[in-house]
Amino acid sequence: MSSAGKHYDARETRDPASREAELFARLPDVLRHAVAAPAYAERLKGVDPASVASRTELARLPVLRKSELPALHKASPPFGGFVASPPGSFSRLFTSPGPIFEPEGTQVDPWRGARALFAAGFRPGDVVLNTFSYHLTPGGFIFDASARALGCAVIPAGPGNTEQQFELIEAYRPIGYSGTPDFLKILLDAAANSGRDVSSIKRALVSGAAFPPSLQAEISSRGIDAYQAFGTADLGLIAFETEARDGMVVNEDLILEIVRPGTGDPVADGDVGEIVVTSLDPHHPWIRLALGDLTAALPGPSRCGRTNLRIKGWMGRADQTTKVKGMFVRPEQIADIGKRHPALGRLRLVVTRQGETDVMTLKAETAAASERLREEIAGTLRAVAKLGGQVELVAPGALPNDGKVIADER
Numbered sequence: 001m002s003s004a005g006k007h008y009d010a011r012e013t014r015d016p017a018s019r020e021a022e023l024f025a026r027l028p029d030v031l032r033h034a035v036a037a038p039a040y041a042e043r044l045k046g047v048d049p050a051s052v053a054s055r056t057e058l059a060r061l062p063v064l065r066k067s068e069l070p071a072l073h074k075a076s077p078p079f080g081g082f083v084a085s086p087p088g089s090f091s092r093l094f095t096s097p098g099p100i101f102e103p104e105g106t107q108v109d110p111w112r113g114a115r116a117l118f119a120a121g122f123r124p125g126d127v128v129l130n131t132f133s134y135h136l137t138p139g140g141f142i143f144d145a146s147a148r149a150l151g152c153a154v155i156p157a158g159p160g161n162t163e164q165q166f167e168l169i170e171a172y173r174p175i176g177y178s179g180t181p182d183f184l185k186i187l188l189d190a191a192a193n194s195g196r197d198v199s200s201i202k203r204a205l206v207s208g209a210a211f212p213p214s215l216q217a218e219i220s221s222r223g224i225d226a227y228q229a230f231g232t233a234d235l236g237l238i239a240f241e242t243e244a245r246d247g248m249v250v251n252e253d254l255i256l257e258i259v260r261p262g263t264g265d266p267v268a269d270g271d272v273g274e275i276v277v278t279s280l281d282p283h284h285p286w287i288r289l290a291l292g293d294l295t296a297a298l299p300g301p302s303r304c305g306r307t308n309l310r311i312k313g314w315m316g317r318a319d320q321t322t323k324v325k326g327m328f329v330r331p332e333q334i335a336d337i338g339k340r341h342p343a344l345g346r347l348r349l350v351v352t353r354q355g356e357t358d359v360m361t362l363k364a365e366t367a368a369a370s371e372r373l374r375e376e377i378a379g380t381l382r383a384v385a386k387l388g389g390q391v392e393l394v395a396p397g398a399l400p401n402d403g404k405v406i407a408d409e410r
Helices: 016-034 038-043 066-075 114-119 139-150 162-172 181-194 213-221 331-340 371-385
Strands: 092-096 100-104 127-130 153-156 176-179 203-206 225-232 236-241 248-250 254-259 273-279 289-295 322-324 327-329 344-354 357-366 390-394 406-408
Touching (some): 066 100, 066 289, 114 139, 114 225, 114 236, 127 139, 127 162, 139 153, 139 176, 139 236, 153 162, 176 181, 181 203, 213 225, 225 248, 236 254, 331 344, 331 371, 371 390
Parallel strands (some): 127 153, 127 176, 203 225, 344 406
Antiparallel strands (some): 092 100, 225 236, 254 273, 273 289, 322 327, 344 357
């Protein structure tokens, strides 16, 4: 890594085909480590790791839904049987609401965040005010470890306690901020109201909350160049903004897929779908972890020169499960209907109220509309959801490309 260059290292600008080849050359060995853990051994039973050498083969493996982890971790603590290494082989051990238990690896930059900070303008020797929480959850340590891997000094501030933070800011003069965008605004407003000097802060990497254009404009007007990163407590930093401001670039050492919600099937290029990530850390591999977050891929490389896949960023939640007449209806069930009727394109179950009654209407794209097909789909809907509903056949492309499979409009 050279602080003088535009990029963290040469890996960021390599030919995309070379990156893809390297990722899938490493994947079989990671799969061999994964199946040493009992839960992966069961899920991947009959899979030859050497045969999983492309996205097509990877897409045949089952997804592991993040929403499943709390129950799995409770049944087989601490890691649900998905980690072969004992807890004592890691450096820190965390928990997130659920609970989900997360270990931190012993390697330099275990959460892969130094690249994201570099892309946001952070450089070795910078002082960084880190306001993510350090208590039990990994957020604070994700950004702390990432900044120190880049060569920055970190003020482990955590959130809240603005008066003491002002003392630290005025003494250490940090140039960088990491934390939620909301707390950055709170800090700036409180400083303005109390006459404290926080003018040293010139750049920020924010995550963990929405950063709408109105707040972006306000932070920028205060003289701070703020960038967004997308990450999770399981995987660390997954994608990040760059100076090009043209979506988020996927991090190195991850295989990111975008699938139809409720399935493990990749969507067409540009379609909105659920983020599924495979990580290439043999010590703690994730194989097709479905995060429950929606995004879409953007065409072509970023104008900043980084050549990895670009995504639009966070676009909502993929888990659109809802209750209709007291029964749960799930995206997986809508996907099942689509598989039973190959003539259909996008599907959307719209749930409304008529009087005091829940009403379901399944809207289905097809180029082969007929009354017979509509009746067949209605029968499938009743069989799959155990509830009756209306079926409306619409033209291909009529439904919005927003990843929404169930729209609860009650």
